[in-house]
Amino acid sequence: xxxxxxxxxxxxxxxxxxxxxxxxxxxxxxxxxxxxxxxxxxxxxxxxxxxxxxxxxxxxxxxxxxxxxxxxxxxxxxxxxxxxxxxxxxxxxxxxxxxxxxxxxxxxxxxxxxxxxxxxxxxxxxxxxxxxxxxxxxxxxxxxxxxxxxxxxxxxxxxxx
Amino acid sequence: xxxxxxxxxxxxxxxxxxxxxxxxxxxxxxxxxxxxxxxxxxxxxxxxxxxxxxxxxxxxxxxxxxxxxxxxxxxxxxxxxxxxxxxxxxxxxxxxxxxxxxxxxxxxxxxxxxxxxxxxxxxxxxxxxxxxxxxxxxxxxxxxxxxxxxxxxxxxxxxxx
Numbered sequence: 397x398x399x400x401x402x403x404x405x406x407x408x409x410x411x412x413x414x415x416x417x418x419x420x421x422x423x424x425x426x427x428x429x430x431x432x433x434x435x436x437x438x439x440x441x442x443x444x445x446x447x448x449x450x451x452x453x454x455x456x457x458x459x460x461x462x463x464x465x466x467x468x469x470x471x472x473x474x475x476x477x478x479x480x481x482x483x484x485x486x487x488x489x490x491x492x493x494x495x496x497x498x499x500x501x502x503x504x505x506x507x508x509x510x511x512x513x514x515x516x517x518x519x520x521x522x523x524x525x526x527x528x529x530x531x532x533x534x535x536x537x538x539x540x541x542x543x544x545x546x547x548x549x550x551x552x553x554x555x556x557x
Numbered sequence: 558x559x560x561x562x563x564x565x566x567x568x569x570x571x572x573x574x575x576x577x578x579x580x581x582x583x584x585x586x587x588x589x590x591x592x593x594x595x596x597x598x599x600x601x602x603x604x605x606x607x608x609x610x611x612x613x614x615x616x617x618x619x620x621x622x623x624x625x626x627x628x629x630x631x632x633x634x635x636x637x638x639x640x641x642x643x644x645x646x647x648x649x650x651x652x653x654x655x656x657x658x659x660x661x662x663x664x665x666x667x668x669x670x671x672x673x674x675x676x677x678x679x680x681x682x683x684x685x686x687x688x689x690x691x692x693x694x695x696x697x698x699x700x701x702x703x704x705x706x707x708x709x710x711x712x713x714x715x716x717x718x
Binding site (some may be wrong): 439442444447 | 590591593594596597598599600601602603604605607608614616618644650651652653654655717718
């Protein structure tokens, strides 16, 4: 009887993330270019402290779950995905236009899987690649900055209607 | 019998635009902020010849019909709508960010209604207004420039995947 009564407990343990293990990777956000558009921006000068890492033309996209929080406020629900799409900014005759893609950054909300980083999983994909991942330590590479935005559920951007 | 045989001809004439009449106005594109996003750009300096009229942060949106032509090529089908959304560009610490909306420009394809302007109707709506129209003479205010783009169905923008 003992082994039978323990079985459900073991199943639950097997399905949850073992202590100390890496959280699951965030998938490439297939189709994000057809998602709702959040806002754009150009970081064009090293006067901006983010220029080194994030200089370029920014376009932000959100899936339907994330759009609910962007437009109605409140916490982002599990399943929310936000894509930060960074293109080179090229100066063409007094205009900043988009060049090659530098990378996309992806945040995916899953409070069960990503407890250590505010309920968000983070990933980057280099250039136009769907497989060349950039994040090896989300706490250090991403959450170190994003935790400053705790009052906004760790998100920097706001929706521009 | 004569009057009966003429009836269908008269009906067709009544439904078409009378010669010399103004073409119908282009509607405000309700919901365009949730449409697919085409591309963004910042015109920031009077080095650019379009700065006076179009200086600012540009975001372009397309409905599903227009997206077919943007992504697969060919002529834009009737019903295509493209929205050019122009925000003030504010320089914040080495970054251009979006400020107040200056206006939106709207192109709507209907080859039957807008023959004189390449099959496209043109309109502008000031600021965030849905009623304050800006176009009184589409040929002079809009098509004068757009006709240079004849080989691209009179459209300037290309989709940035």
